[in-house]
Amino acid sequence: MGQKQQSFEMNTGLPTLPLVGYQAPSFSLETFEGELVSFDDDLVGRPMLINFWASWCPPCRAEMPDLVEVAKQYEEQISFIGINVATQDTNSQSQAFLDEFHVPYPNLVDKTGAVARLYQVPPIPATLVIDKNGQVVFRKLGGMTKSEIIAAVQRVIEGSEPDAR
8 A cells, every 4th residue: 555565586597595596586675765776776786685574583783683693794795685584573673683783884675575485485584695796606505603603704705615504
């Protein structure tokens, strides 16, 4: 009702799957402020870490301080993007979560869970690291430790081989 719809599409020409070794699927979502962000137009071209989360998720809460710290530490080399799986979350709870942890990087709202389904993310949290060309080089379902986050970030920055867990 008067709201912009989220959309996603497959990147034609290259095999796309949300799995290590494949091109990451394209999507467009809005930020909490209503700005539309497109995977292909706004994100590809620089390595990125995408983290799917919800405010009510205990492992999401546990890993968020480490994600924030590593995002600040590597902000010149990799973009961090949060995706709030909002199907069981409220906007106010999600905003409070972001404020509580002082999350400095952009967060997108997956209102219907379509992008989570596209990325095969039934459990949260889920984290993917994607290289500057849009290829998935790391994927983990479940919470991550600070050392795991740093290792995944360093792997993509240094251009190492993909790693699936």
